[in-house]
Each structure stands twice: as structure tokens, then as C-alpha cells.
Amino acid sequence: KAGVTQTPRYLIKTRGQQVTLSCSPISGHRSVSWYQQTPGQGLQFLFEYFSETQRNKGNFPGRFSGRQFSNSRSEMNVSTLELGDSALYLCASSWDGKNIQYFGAGTRLSVL
Amino acid sequence: GESVGLHLPTLSVQEGDNSIINCAYSNSASDYFIWYKQESGKGPQFIIDIRSNMDKRQGQRVTVLLNKTVKHLSLQIAATQPGDSAVYFCAEKRDNYGQNFVFGPGTRLSVLP
Numbered sequence: 170k171a172g173v174t175q176t177p178r179y180l181i182k183t184r185g186q187q188v189t190l191s192c193s194p195i196s197g198h199r200s201v202s203w204y205q206q207t208p209g210q211g212l213q214f215l216f217e218y219f220s221e222t223q224r225n226k227g228n229f230p231g232r233f234s235g236r237q238f239s240n241s242r243s244e245m246n247v248s249t250l251e252l253g254d255s256a257l258y259l260c261a262s263s264w265d266g267k268n269i270q271y272f273g274a275g276t277r278l279s280v281l
Numbered sequence: 282g283e284s285v286g287l288h289l290p291t292l293s294v295q296e297g298d299n300s301i302i303n304c305a306y307s308n309s310a311s312d313y314f315i316w317y318k319q320e321s322g323k324g325p326q327f328i329i330d331i332r333s334n335m336d337k338r339q340g341q342r343v344t345v346l347l348n349k350t351v352k353h354l355s356l357q358i359a360a361t362q363p364g365d366s367a368v369y370f371c372a373e374k375r376d377n378y379g380q381n382f383v384f385g386p387g388t389r390l391s392v393l394p
Binding site for chain 2: 173189
């Protein structure tokens with residue numbers, strides 16, 4: 170069974186631009202969560218989507234948004250990029266009602 | 282605010298020795314904890330989990346201990362191997378609605394030959 174797939178793996182943007190990252194969960198998983206990972210702040214929860222609805226949200230500004238499609242694939246968008254948005258963005262999927270999350274390899278975003 | 286943290290940011294052990302990675306949490310109401318391993322260039326991978334109604338849970342070469350009195354978790358790895366070199370994260374589930382976890386800062390485990 171294929172794992173969680175994130176595209177692209179690497180991305181370089183400049184300040185003020187916007188970016189969209191994509192995540193395809195494991196087949197059958199309906200919960201998709203997004204995390205930001207930086208050396209200074211570690212792994213921080215952004216939001217979780219389940220059945221096309223945002224179910225949980227972390228403490229990030231409104232520039233960070235996401236959505237989920239009917240096939241459970243998810244995208245996250247960051248608008249008006251700042252230098253501090255440079256990070257590894259991880260997507261994780263899980264079975265409904267199960268706590269274990271399966272992570273993708275992440276998208277490395279660099280903001281110049 | 283509530284947080285999950287680790288006592289040691291780095292740990293070096295000899296191959297074959299046992300490793301112990303520690304984690305402190307602050308929310309005494311948390312009832313579920315999980316450990317992940319992250320190798321370089323990869324996303325975190327599930328190792329083992331434990332519920333608050335347990336003190337100990339064993340897996341293959343790994344054991345998680347939970348001390349609710351002092352709000353402390355530990356991950357023990359027996360006979361540490363080079364392939365165990367990675368960053369280890371503990372995470373605490375905030376509530377029972379969906380996936381809402383607080384991750385610790387991580388401990389880097391280096392296995393020396």
C-alpha cells in the first residue's frame with residue numbers, strides 16, 4: 170500500500186508570494202493533518218481535516234489555510250510568505266478513530 | 282501554557298547498550314501518549330503508544346514507561362543498533378476530538394560503533 174505522498178519535495182519562494190502544498194493520504198484514511206517543523210520550534214500542529222471539514226486548528230495566523238477534497242487529498246496554502254515560514258511542512262494521515270498518524274516525507278519550503 | 286518537553290536534547294550510546302529517552306508533560310488530564318522516530322530526510326514514524334490507564338507497554342526492543350505522578354514518559358530501546366540513530370519525539374494528545382497532538386522538541390540519538 171502506498172504511503173503518504175507530499176508534493177513537491179522542495180520549493181523556493183520569495184517573500185510576499187503564496188504557495189500551495191499537496192498531500193495524498195494513505196488509501197482509506199480520511200483524516201489529514203498538517204505540521205510545520207523548524208529547528209527552533211520543533212513540530213507544530215497547523216490543522217486537521219476530516220471529511221472535507223477542518224476539525225482541529227493550531228495557533229497559526231490566517232495566512233495558513235487548507236482544504237480537503239472528496240478523495241481525502243489535502244492542500245495547504247500559505248499566502249504573503251514571510252522569511253519565518255521557511256520550514257519542513259509535514260502531512261500525516263490516519264484512520265478514522267485511530268490515533269496513530271502516518272507521515273509523509275514533507276515539503277521543504279525556503280522563503281528568500 | 283501546556284507543553285511536552287524532553288530532558289535531554291542529545292543522547293549518545295554505544296552500540297549494544299540500552300537507550301533511555303525521557304519526556305515531561307504538563308497536562309495531567311492527557312490520556313494518550315505516543316513516540317515517533319524521525320530519520321534524516323524522512324517523516325516521523327510511529328514507534329509505540331500508551332494510554333494513561335497503563336504504566337508500561339512493550340514492543341519489539343522498545344518499552345514505554347508512564348509515570349503519571351510526576352508526569353513523565355520514557356522510551357527505552359534495548360540493544361541499541363546503528364539503525365536506531367534518529368530524532369525521537371514524544372507527543373501528547375490534547376483532547377479526544379480528532380488528531381490534536383502536542384509534540385516535544387525531540388531528542389537526537391546517536392549510536393556509536
